[in-house]
Amino acid sequence: MSMAGHSPQPLSIDVPLCLYVDLDRFAGLPSEQVLSDEERERAESFRSPVDRQRYVASHLALRQALSEYTGLQHAELHLSKGSFGKPSLTGHARTQFSLSHSQGLALIAIGGRGPLGADIELLRPVPDAAVLAAEHFTRREQEALAALPAQERDRAFLTCWTRKEACLKAIGVGLLVSSQSFEVGLEPDCRSVELAVAGRILWLLLGPAPERMDCVGSIAEWRQTEARAGNASHSGRLLEAHA
Incomplete structure (x- = not known):
């Protein structure tokens, strides 16, 4: 076809x-x-x-x-x-x-x-963005942030921050997952995100909240759970996260 x-x-x-x-x-x-x-x-x-x-x-x-x-x-x-x-x-x-x-x-x-996760941050200067990024962003996200013109970094940092938070809120497991263990990017695009939690792979959809000039907002939706290879009790099965 x-x-x-x-x-x-x-x-x-x-x-x-x-x-x-x-x-x-x-x-x-x-x-x-x-x-x-x-x-x-x-x-x-x-x-x-x-x-x-x-x-x-x-x-x-x-x-x-x-x-x-x-x-x-x-x-x-x-x-x-x-x-x-x-x-x-x-x-x-x-x-x-x-x-x-x-x-x-x-x-x-x-x-x-x-399950949903939403996060919002008012747009504002973030003077310690580089320090926070080093603690919470992946290396590629840190490099992408540093490469941006100075006037674009605050919005990009807050976009990435809210995207991380939205994903973590959606799965609701507190500090069990490091924000540096998964990538969301600095752009307010729609994408699938993969998180590894307690021997399982969680799949989320991530996207921007309705656009406003005074803030950045992100929304994540936990769609599916997949057992990692080697997990004998669930191997090969794809489970709905909210079943």
């Missing part, structure tokens, strides 16, 4: 709902009617009133978005956390979501396929 005239289908992340929220202007339901005891205790732990307000606003916005996506009332939304702190919606395993915020701006992603 000739493939002339056909091009590969672009990678697509299943995120039906993806939105930015201005936390300093967000007005939702009173927090005592919506947030859990744990969330209220966490809010009270912030010394800064601004940080406390932004934390509350981000979690109210998340619950409002989940309510709109699922059709559930706020009182029916019960969030729980995995062993490494990744939140999930109790009783609704097919509803995947991720929340990130940078100062007064939040990014919320909700979908119905694989």
Whole structure:
């Protein structure tokens, strides 16, 4: 069969709902009617009133978005956390979501396929970018960053940073995976990413959040898990990460 005239289908992340929220202007339901005891205790732990307000606003916005996506009332939304702190919606395993915020701006992603990770950073100067890159980026990513004109490095660094964070949030295994063990690049493109975790290969789709001039955002979706060769119990099987 000739493939002339056909091009590969672009990678697509299943995120039906993806939105930015201005936390300093967000007005939702009173927090005592919506947030859990744990969330209220966490809010009270912030010394800064601004940080406390932004934390509350981000979690109210998340619950409002989940309510709109699922059709559930706020009182029916019960969030729980995995062993490494990744939140999930109790009783609704097919509803995947991720929340990130940078100062007064939040990014919320909700979908119905694989586990999601979202990360956002406000665009700003990063004077220690080279030091941070040496600690968290692959050698090729470090070299690519150093080769850029100075005026392009801040956005490129933050793009790579949010892409790493989005992948790690999607798989939800905390510090078990080093950010230097996988490559995401400095460009806000769509690509597949391979991570090795505890004898398994995890496949993710990675792409940019909707473009804004004041920030960079990234979203990752964990699609599949494959056992490494030599794992007798799972060798050769391809498993859906969210089955």
